[in-house]
Amino acid sequence: MQDRNTTVRIYAEWMFDGDDVVPGSGILLGVSGSHIAAVRAGANPEEADLQFSGCSVLPGLIDSHVHLCFSAGRTHAEVVEDLLKSDGDQLLQRAIKHAQQALKAGITTLRDCGGPTQVLLALRTLVNQGKLPGPEVLVSGSPITTPKGHLYYVGAPATGAEDVERRTDDLLEAGVDFVKLIVTGGNMTPESNRLGCQYSAEEIKRAVRCAERANRYIAAHVLNREGLRRAVLAGVRTLEHCSWRTGLVHHEFDEGLARLMRQQGQIASLTMSAPTWRKVWPEMGKLDPELFRDLEDRFASERQMIESGVRFILHTDAGVRQTPVGISLIYGLRAAQLELGLSSVECLRAVTGHAADALGLVDRGRLRVGQRADIVVVKGRPWQDLSALHEIRGVWCGGKRCV
Ligand SMILES: [Zn+2]
Known part of the structure; x- marks a missing residue:
């Protein structure tokens, strides 16, 4: 983790990164200002400021x-x-x-x-x-x-x-x-x-x-x-x-x-x-x-x-x-x-x-370092059942938490 500029660290169990489901669990997303500063699998909940157990992160x-x-x-x-x-x-x-x-x-x-x-x-x-x-x-x-x-x-x-x-x-x-x-x-x-x-x-x-x-x-x-x-x-x-x-x-x-x-x-x-x-x-x-x-x-x-x-x-x-x-x-x-x-x-x-x-938006759509911090947290795994998308637990838009 590049902790120096990280303003918030979000933990979730699983991740769809905008292209695919990331193998493994224990996802830590670091958000610095309006952008994503770190993405890592295999993390522990204690490393984060916000813990979402049983949840997935995906791009806004x-x-x-x-x-x-x-x-x-x-x-x-x-x-x-x-x-x-x-x-x-x-x-x-x-x-x-x-x-x-x-x-x-x-x-x-x-x-x-x-x-x-x-x-x-x-x-x-x-x-x-x-x-x-x-x-x-x-x-x-x-x-x-x-x-x-x-x-x-x-x-x-x-x-x-x-x-x-x-x-x-x-x-x-x-x-x-x-x-x-x-x-x-x-x-x-x-x-x-x-x-x-x-x-x-x-x-x-x-x-x-x-x-x-x-x-x-x-x-x-x-x-x-x-x-x-x-x-x-x-x-x-x-x-x-x-x-x-x-x-x-x-x-x-x-x-x-x-x-x-x-x-x-x-x-x-x-x-x-x-x-x-x-x-x-x-x-x-x-x-x-x-x-x-x-x-x-x-x-x-x-x-x-x-x-x-x-x-x-x-x-x-x-x-x-x-x-x-x-x-x-x-x-x-x-x-x-x-x-x-x-x-x-x-x-x-x-x-x-x-x-x-x-839409030619190169700064979003994927959870990668350097992308806009447009992030959604949902309960469950929407790639197993899309109705998990009804269970929103958090939304960040350009690094600001809105929901
Ligand atoms: Zn229309």
């Missing part, structure tokens, strides 16, 4: 697609109504509340994928100035969409390549961390068509180039396979929802497209919002059966994609219908294990090490 979780200004109301219409009737102050208060809720579920990094730009920048500033304990928030601000397209009510409107480039520049100028581009219609906007596309591959490419010049990237909303194809051709980094939908209730995997995704290192960002929890939360199964009509097809195409070796991460899309920020990530991971045939370790990687890689 990353939910890479949420909407902190959305209310997670009962229906899509209710969520939109809650959004439109709230002023900037009310939305900021809601976003703050949701961010604090996330900490209680062990989430130390959130990527907000769309909401009013100024509200989200204000939230990010509060966290960065230390006025809120965390989690760290990455923001896209207003998503770029067509004038009556998906999420237009919080969108930055753009029609055609020139417009797309101008809006991308404006957002980057405002200081967003990445830009969200709405390539297809979406469920929350009845005026849009989720089977249709809003932008051509060429228009998407303009946004990609523009973001890359500023060292940023594009996250694209894609809810059908043609939109996915366009976003892949355009070189989009994270493919949100990454849907293989080819018809109303039909999804079909395409190996040629997957090959391109693998070659270009693109990331499928898969959505585990409330309707996907049907096997872990039976109440869900009593909801509108319409929601489940295409789930089998959806999961089948996603399983094929994962088996083909495409990089993927898991997110909640929290803030949308019935999907509160925070605990939804734990339900989502448990559902992903059952529905996508993933191991619990693969699920954990998708919200720690792999999520950090996907």
